[in-house]
Amino acid sequence: xxxxxxxxxxxxxxxxxxxxxxxxxxxxxxxxxxxxxxxxxxxxxxxxxxxxxxxxxxxxxxxxxxxxxxxxxxxxxxxxxxxxxxxxxxxxxxxxxxxxxxxxxxxxxxxxxxxxxxxxxxxxxxxxxxxxxxxxxxxxxxxxxxxxxxxxxxxxxxxxxxxxxxxxxxxxxxxxxxxxxxxxxxxxxxxxxxxxxxxxxxxxxxxxxxxxxxxxxxxxxxxxxxxxxxxxxxxxxxxxxxxxxxxxxxxxxxxxxxxxxxxxxxxxxxxxxxxx
Amino acid sequence: xxxxxxxxxxxxxxxxxxxxxxxxxxxxxxxxxxxxxxxxxxxxxxxxxxxxxxxxxxxxxxxxxxxxxxxxxxxxxxxxxxxxxxxxxxxxxxxxxxxxxxxxxxxxxxxxxxxxxxxxxxxxxxxxxxxxxxxxxxxxxxxxxxxxxxxxxxxxxxxxxxxxxxxxxxxxxxxxxxxxxxxxxxxxxxxxxxxxxxxxxxxxxxxxxxxxxxxxxxxxxxxxxxxxxxxxxxxxxxxxxxxxxxxxxxxxxxxxxxxxxxxxxxxxxxxxxxxxxxxxxxxxxxxxxxxxxxxx
Numbered sequence: 235x236x237x238x239x240x241x242x243x244x245x246x247x248x249x250x251x252x253x254x255x256x257x258x259x260x261x262x263x264x265x266x267x268x269x270x271x272x273x274x275x276x277x278x279x280x281x282x283x284x285x286x287x288x289x290x291x292x293x294x295x296x297x298x299x300x301x302x303x304x305x306x307x308x309x310x311x312x313x314x315x316x317x318x319x320x321x322x323x324x325x326x327x328x329x330x331x332x333x334x335x336x337x338x339x340x341x342x343x344x345x346x347x348x349x350x351x352x353x354x355x356x357x358x359x360x361x362x363x364x365x366x367x368x369x370x371x372x373x374x375x376x377x378x379x380x381x382x383x384x385x386x387x388x389x390x391x392x393x394x395x396x397x398x399x400x401x402x403x404x405x406x407x408x409x410x411x412x413x414x415x416x417x418x419x420x421x422x423x424x425x426x427x428x429x430x431x432x433x434x435x436x437x438x439x440x441x442x443x444x445x446x447x448x449x450x451x452x453x454x455x456x457x458x459x460x461x462x463x464x465x466x467x468x469x470x471x472x473x474x475x476x477x478x479x480x481x482x483x484x485x486x487x488x489x490x491x492x493x494x495x496x497x498x499x500x501x502x503x504x505x506x507x508x509x510x
Numbered sequence: 511x512x513x514x515x516x517x518x519x520x521x522x523x524x525x526x527x528x529x530x531x532x533x534x535x536x537x538x539x540x541x542x543x544x545x546x547x548x549x550x551x552x553x554x555x556x557x558x559x560x561x562x563x564x565x566x567x568x569x570x571x572x573x574x575x576x577x578x579x580x581x582x583x584x585x586x587x588x589x590x591x592x593x594x595x596x597x598x599x600x601x602x603x604x605x606x607x608x609x610x611x612x613x614x615x616x617x618x619x620x621x622x623x624x625x626x627x628x629x630x631x632x633x634x635x636x637x638x639x640x641x642x643x644x645x646x647x648x649x650x651x652x653x654x655x656x657x658x659x660x661x662x663x664x665x666x667x668x669x670x671x672x673x674x675x676x677x678x679x680x681x682x683x684x685x686x687x688x689x690x691x692x693x694x695x696x697x698x699x700x701x702x703x704x705x706x707x708x709x710x711x712x713x714x715x716x717x718x719x720x721x722x723x724x725x726x727x728x729x730x731x732x733x734x735x736x737x738x739x740x741x742x743x744x745x746x747x748x749x750x751x752x753x754x755x756x757x758x759x760x761x762x763x764x765x766x767x768x769x770x771x772x773x774x775x776x777x778x779x780x781x782x783x784x785x786x787x788x789x790x791x792x793x794x795x796x797x798x799x800x801x802x803x804x805x806x
Contacts (some may be wrong), residue, residue, distance in 0.1 A: 237555065238713060239624055239626075239627040239713075239717070240624050240627040240629070240632075241624065242620045242621060242623060242624030243621055243624030243625045243627075243628050243633075243636060244624070245621075246617075246624070246625075246636065246684075247632070247635070247636055247639070249681075250636070250642070251639075252641075252658070253654070253655060253658060253677075253681050254639055254642040254643060254646075254654070255642075256658065257637070257654030257655065257657050257658045258654060260654075260657055260658070260661075261654065261657065264657075277731040286713055286721045305686065310587075313553065313554055313557070316546070316547055316550040316551070317550060317551055317554045319547070320547045320550070321551075322553050328794075328798070330793075330794055330797050331794055332628050334790040334791075334794060335558075336558070337548075337738070337790075338783065338786060338787060338790065339558045339559060339561075339562055339780055340738060341738065341742065341761060341786040342561070342565065342743070342779055342782070342783050343742060343759060343779055344742055344744060344759070345744060345759055345760060345763055346561075346565060346762055346775065346779050347561035347562070347565070347764065348561075348767055349771065350561040350564040350565050350568070350763075351560075351561050351564075353564070353576040353577070354564055355581065356577065358577045358578075359570065359576070359577055359789040360567055360571070360577065360578075360579055361577060363577060363578045363579045364567070364579050368514065372719070387557065387560065388557050388558075388560070391554065391557055391558065392558065394667055395554070395729070412628040414628065420536070420538065420597060421536065422541075422611060431533075441645075445645070445647055446647065446648065447789055448647075449647035449649045449650070450648070450649070450745070450765065451745070452744060457765060466649050469649055470649070471654070473653060473656070473749070478657070481653065482653070482657075485649065485650050485653050488647050488649065488650055489646075489647075489650055491576070492645065492647055492650070495645075496641070496645050499645075
């Protein structure tokens with residue numbers, strides 16, 4: 235192709251440096267300072283921001299984030315793999331329609347969906363009203379940890395199904411036939427051929443579910459009713475209160491977890507074929 | 511364990527059972543697994559669509575309450591435009607996401623062509639950086655952009671609002687367009703461009719007449735993905751907007767906090783879902799027809 239076109243990529247490189255790299259470096263700097271908002275006049279070099287990392291509120295939030303994100307990811311893997319495998323094995327090969335069914339719910343506003351979920355977790359809700367059920371006196375799920383896990387699974391499940399389905403679809407069907415011809419049972423074929431070959435889909439899906447689950451703040455806030463605090467909520471609070479230094483520190487903690495996850499995806503899926 | 515012994519009626523010797531030959535009867539287990547599979551798929555369908563159905567019920571509930579169903583009505587659908595703040599945030603959402611999608615589709619396609627023609631070293635560097643907006647947590651992306659925009663505040667005092675929101679949306683939608691276009695570029699016959707140039711077409715014209723039609727599908731799917739991401743974004747918008755310029759997500763978040771969410775927003779959401787369903791079904795029918803034509 236024409237080699238003059240390569241110049242069109244240069245502005246994008248500058249754009250990415252300016253909006254992706256520089257702010258990250260800037261956040262690293264902010265960690266070591268103490269100031270009001272972004273007021274550089276009264277700037278002090280300090281290490282006291284790091285004390286926030288050992289505060290019990292931060293540790294509880296971090297533990298909550300990891301616990302709920304991990305639980306949601308496991309549930310998503312189980313439900314997602316079975317669904318993706320079912321779709322792959324069914325003779326329903328219209329991939330576009332499958333994609334449509336999975337993507338359509340995402341067009342609905344995330345916060346509105348979460349709010350709808352929160353409202354039917356109350357003991358008095360629209361379903362009991364429609365079915366004329368006697369609302370049982372026991373308290374609803376809202377405000378409990380399980381409500382947050384349900385919300386996270388309901389929101390991020392499609393992000394697990396899609397990569398696994400993509401990975402399954404790329405398996406050469408002849409490999410399974412060969413395995414069966416060579417005398418393994420269907421179960422052994424699944425565990426020795428299909429599962430290892432679709433493993434990169436599971437890794438990509440897990441990262442795509444785990445990261446937003448861990449770092450989000452809207453779902454725990456709406457479904458947790460203030461009882462469940464995750465690391466995203468704390469970061470949001472610090473930034474709202476113009477404490478950019480500690481906020482940046484906690485954001486960097488998340489960033490480190492993200493880097494580990496990206497390294498994981500790169501290890502298992504070198505071409506990045508299951509990401510999109 | 512005592513072994514069942516079968517004696518052959520002909521030779522009077524023992525016969526090995528099927529299990530001893532290594533055959534296991536999995537018929538029952540298979541049936542159980544199939545039932546588990548069907549139950550899971552039904553469960554997943556409920557998971558995906560429950561909240562949409564609930565939202566639809568709220569949108570046709572005349573009492574406007576989320577706990578009590580009174581009677582069926584369409585009145586909330588006419589109140590979308592009446593609620594001033596809601597309507598404003600809807601307009602803002604459309605303006606930002608349509609502008610951002612158009613900008614990133616146009617620039618993303620050009621950038622993808624540029625990246626494709628770059629040398630390997632630069633290509634690798636760009637693709638590595640290109641993953642940052644894609645894989646980074648929304649909250650970190652939002653904070654990073656907010657910090658950069660705050661630094662610009664001294665030069666442009668009124669930057670927060672529409673300009674920052676637009677830049678942020680272009681920033682996180684560009685990678686989707688690029689990643690959708692790049693694979694289509696590698697599918698093009700490299701001689702195609704040379705042929706066009708040999709025939710005396712200027713490079714810029716060849717770009718539009720030869721390359722663009724060949725990568726059309728990639729551009730369109732990138733555009734669709736960019737719009738979906740931009741339309742539904744909350745976290746990045748929340749951190750990068752300002753001066754009262756709210757998109758729908760930010761407005762909903764504020765309303766949930768104040769506990770005065772109007773049912774009109776459920777009506778709007780149901781319209782969006784219904785519209786998207788129609789568009790996607792229509793696209794699906796077209797793609798099936800195209801496939802049939804190819805087979806013929």
